[in-house]
């Protein structure tokens with residue numbers, strides 16, 4: 001059986017954060033209708049993919065999945081078990097925002113089968129949290145992490161954002177120090193990205209907020225790698241660090257170019273080189289599911305060259321490029337074509353080559369996108 005991961009989008013949020021460009025809705029009127037649609041969509045795809053696939057991970061992302069009642073999430077998990085072959089020890093992650101859960105609710109999530117929790121802390125500095133318009137403060141975030149452990153979660157991840165306006169190196173380091181002092185096995189550290197259409201973007205355009213330059217961003221990034229590596233976290237993707245044995249199975253599906261199905265508004269799927277995506281708007285999504293069972297609004301079938309480029313990009317951004325897989329499954333000539341550039345990158349300290357694998361060094365991770373843009 002082939003491995004398959006499942007992503008489930010829960011679009012509901014308490015409010016809209018200034019930097020967010022995810023599809024999210026602030027109204028809860030439609031949660032029941034959404035559940036009905038989700039179940040129909042799961043059923044639709046199970047008829048196509050159940051037979052040959054075993055589900056190795058389920059990931060509830062959003063939006064704010066932890067805002068939902070545990071029974072709501074349980075119903076989706078049970079239905080997915082009913083319709084797909086879910087591996088007995090599949091990783092089941094719930095994105096959780098501090099301020100939306102207490103110990104009882106976390107316990108209930110653990111009891112319904114969630115075994116990995118990804119907590120959107122973003123910062124342990126109150127002024128930074130206020131700037132990001134998050135609903136929690138530093139104490140709430142710390143309490144949520146402690147409560148998660150007490151509720152039986154061992155696999156706890158947290159998200160942090162660096163290069164916020166006026167963020168000194170000391171302030172960023174404080175965030176990292178606080179994170180590693182808590183019961184955390186996995187850290188995702190992202191640089192603040194200015195997305196078009198967000199409130200933050202408008203604030204920057206209006207001159208109300210100043211963002212630091214790329215060099216400062218790179219300094220904070222290198223500080224992050226050095227600090228977390230020294231504390232026993234292994235970097236296994238540009239922005240992701242884990243204690244041994246706690247890499248995220250679901251994220252590795254994306255980065256190792258494996259198959260996944262995405263259910264819900266704006267969700268993307270990728271199976272055997274074909275990618276498709278759903279309607280973003282809730283009304284369109286619900287209507288489409290009602291009429292035809294799925295909510296596909298677009299799709300693309302990748303050419304062999306596109307597949308190779310994506311495989312190389314995702315591999316180098318994560319655990320490294322397997323040259324045997326590249327040669328046998330994608331493009332036998334790729335290495336030859338890029339050899340000169342490759343040797344130059346190795347000589348300059350951006351890459352290293354171990355038998356069958358090519359991996360970015362710390363210096364290479366920092367300029368990953370520039371490196372990838374030059375491959376032929």
Ligand code: SF4
Nearest residue numbers: 013016017020062063
């Ligand atoms: S809670 Fe998350 S998904 Fe919701 S608006 Fe804020 S950043 Fe976006």
